Amino acid sequence: MNHILKNCLYYGASRLGELPFLRARFAARAVIILLHEIQPDCQSELMTGTSVSLFEYLLDWLRREGWSIVSLDECLEKLATNDRSRRYAVLSFDDGYRDNVSVALPILERHNAPFMMYVPTGALTRSMQTWWLGLRKLLLARDEVAIEALGRRFHCSDLRSKRSALSEVTDWVHQDYRRSAMLAPTFEQNGISLAALNDAYFLDERELRILARHPLASIGGHTTSHAALTTLDKSLARAELADNRDYLENLLQLSVRHVAYPYGSWGPREEHLAKEVGFQTAVTTRQSRLHDHTVNHFALPRIGVYSPSGFRARMSGIMEAVR
């Protein structure tokens, strides 16, 4: 959809959602918010994360609109006991990015806001195939990029063309996650080390151990290798979930009871597996809010944050109602 049209639509929906009768009609009880990187300088990372200003806006907006920011456990408890005194928001960060601690944590502390971080084993052991970081690094470094697996050569000397190339290749991988492995020769030819990117961008074991003791932090699983579970056979998918849980529990000496499906790739089989290996909840990337206690705890929806008006539109429920 045209970018301007989309922004107009979000703006209109967010304003509609502020009308008292619509707000009462579509108001949700709770929401889980999905975040990844919190970037001080988004342009230098091709606008792939949430800016510090948008992150601060989101926290201020939640407080102003009467949402209590709580842990996932507290949120589910409030839903289960049908506590209607407040509306509850849970903040979740996927993948274990280092900027969640260096940039976001001081802001979270200022707001006294609890949060959940979903961490794959491979980020900590520096073995995760972070093709999205490799592509970003490649496009930032070069003005002409050939992606042989896709049969495309991109001329990208400015931010706009680099973002457009990143979006095209990323969409191509999202259509079939097995394609991510096909990018390895391109990274190798261009001297891009995914292990070095893991090192630069993700917390290490020591840092995660410290974070896990922070009173505002909860740590959840995110599989061993960050694989799209639905592309794996059942025993591999099960091992991805169980081994990551064991690894985190051993490392942190804490019980790990919550998980996020990488790429939001899940179905009834993954819900069953997550439950079977001992998790109590699993979150997805389905864009929705939580309405009551009948919500499926192994397919919890979340709301992404990409712009102030898009966020307000999703929070109002108008976008969901239209869909």
Ligand SMILES: [Zn+2]
């Ligand atoms: Zn992830």
